[in-house]
Amino acid sequence: xxxxxxxxxxxxxxxxxxxxxxxxxxxxxxxxxxxxxxxxxxxxxxxxxxxxxxxxxxxxxxxxxxxxxxxxxxxxxxxxxxxxxxxxxxxxxxxxxxxxxxxxxxxxxxxxxxxxxxxxxxxxxxxxxxxxxxxxxxxxxxxxxxxxxxxxxxxxxxxxxxxxxxxxxxxxxxxxxxxxxxxxxxxxxxxxxxxxxxxxxxxxxxxxxxxxxxxxxxxxxxxxxxxxxxxxxxxxxxxxxxxxxxxxxxxxxxxxxxxxxx
Numbered sequence: 059x060x061x062x063x064x065x066x067x068x069x070x071x072x073x074x075x076x077x078x079x080x081x082x083x084x085x086x087x088x089x090x091x092x093x094x095x096x097x098x099x100x101x102x103x104x105x106x107x108x109x110x111x112x113x114x115x116x117x118x119x120x121x122x123x124x125x126x127x128x129x130x131x132x133x134x135x136x137x138x139x140x141x142x143x144x145x146x147x148x149x150x151x152x153x154x155x156x157x158x159x160x161x162x163x164x165x166x167x168x169x170x171x172x173x174x175x176x177x178x179x180x181x182x183x184x185x186x187x188x189x190x191x192x193x194x195x196x197x198x199x200x201x202x203x204x205x206x207x208x209x210x211x212x213x214x215x216x217x218x219x220x221x222x223x224x225x226x227x228x229x230x231x232x233x234x235x236x237x238x239x240x241x242x243x244x245x246x247x248x249x250x251x252x253x254x255x256x257x258x259x260x261x262x263x264x265x266x267x268x269x270x271x272x273x274x275x276x277x278x279x280x281x282x283x284x285x286x287x288x289x290x291x292x293x294x295x296x297x298x299x300x301x302x303x304x305x306x307x308x309x310x311x312x313x314x315x316x317x318x319x320x
Contacts, residue, residue, distance in 0.1 A: 065275055069106045069317040070159060072116040073099045074126040081123035082146055083309045084227060090305035098302045099126065102279075102316055105301050109274035111319070116159065122152045126306075127315040129178040130195075131156040133188075133204070134320040137211040138166030140204065145175040145195030156318075163320065168207045174200030179228030179315055180220075184235040188215040189252075191229025216252060223247065225266060227310050232266070234314070236273040236296060244269040259290050267303075270312030272319070279313055 074095045103113050119125040124146075131153050133140040139160045141153050153169075160167060170176045180191035181204070188208055190201045198217075205215045218229055223246050226232045232244040241256040244266050248258055261269040268284035278296045280288060281303040291298045301313060 066109070066111055066319045068112045068114060068163070069319045070114045070116065070128055070156075071099070071103055071106075071317045072126050072128050073118045075118040075120040075123060077120050077123045078126065078309070079123075081309050082148065085308055085310055087308040090308045095126075095305035098305055099316065102301050102303075102313070105277075105279050105299055106274065106317065106319075108299065109277050109279070111274065114159070116156075119152070119155060122149060122155070124149050124309070125152050125155070127179070127311050128152075128156065128318050129315045131178060132160060132318055133176075133178055133181050134160075134164070134318055135183070135208075135211060135213065136320075137213075138168060139164040140207055141167065141169035142176045142178050143170040143172070143174060143200060144177050145193075145197065145200075166211075170200050170203050173197075174203045176200035176204050177228055178318075179230050179312075182230050182233055182235055184241070184256075185237070185239075186213050188213055189218050189229060189233075190215050192217055192219045193221055193226075193228055195228065218250065218252065220247075230270055230314050231310075231312060232269050234269060234271045234273070236271075236278060240294065242269055242271060257294075259287075259294055261287055261290075267307055267312070270314055272314050272317075274319065281307070281313060 079089045175197045177195040180196040182189040208215050232247045234242040242259045244261045248260050265284045268287040271280045277299040279299045282300040288298045
């Protein structure tokens with residue numbers, strides 16, 4: 059399919075640190091294996107390269123066990139970067155760690171300030187329109203700050219409250235935008251009114267984790283092990299590219315969480 063969204067050229071990633079298992083999670087899937095997580099992260103980076111991206115790999119940061127989930131630290135747009143302010147206090151130091159990297163690539167750098175909180179995983183862009191998830195990690199003040207910054211840059215946005223949707227941490231735990239006016243939505247989000255103008259690929263409750271996928275140029279990178287969702291993508295004309303994600307799933311992480319793509 060011909061993409062209507064911007065073509066990505068680069069991705070910033072950070073491998074898990076040795077204390078990865080000490081990070082935050084709401085899951086009850088057991089402790090992750092650090093060695094397996096490293097192998098899966100390497101496979102993820104290889105998938106991004108196959109999609110045509112230059113992968114900018116930062117060193118592991120044991121000061122922040124959740125720091126492999128770099129997406130939560132910033133929102134990147136063609137018109138500038140926005141430093142987030144994670145809703146979990148233990149993660150807020152990750153933002154300063156990413157700042158010098160973003161300064162190298164973006165002339166404009168805005169940021170969310172206290173008392174606002176925003177996790178990048180709650181922000182889903184659809185061709186210049188931003189869905190801002192209100193969640194346990196992104197509050198209304200943070201959402202309002204972000205919406206104002208986006209408006210100044212010429213982008214539109216609207217809020218999606220996911221605080222009462224069970225089983226998801228962030229907005230993008232349950233959705234993805236694939237370009238071409240196509241949304242992937244988990245069943246519990248598929249009937250929300252603001253999504254009605256889009257073509258929707260529904261993800262069955264049994265494969266809910268698969269809803270967090272990423273369109274990267276000619277491919278849709280998906281978590282391995284979700285055959286029904288993969289078939290749905292193929293029927294819709296997309297090219298799935300599977301990645302093993304079991305260890306990151308144990309820590310509330312998905313495919314989008316592991317990189318900042320621009």
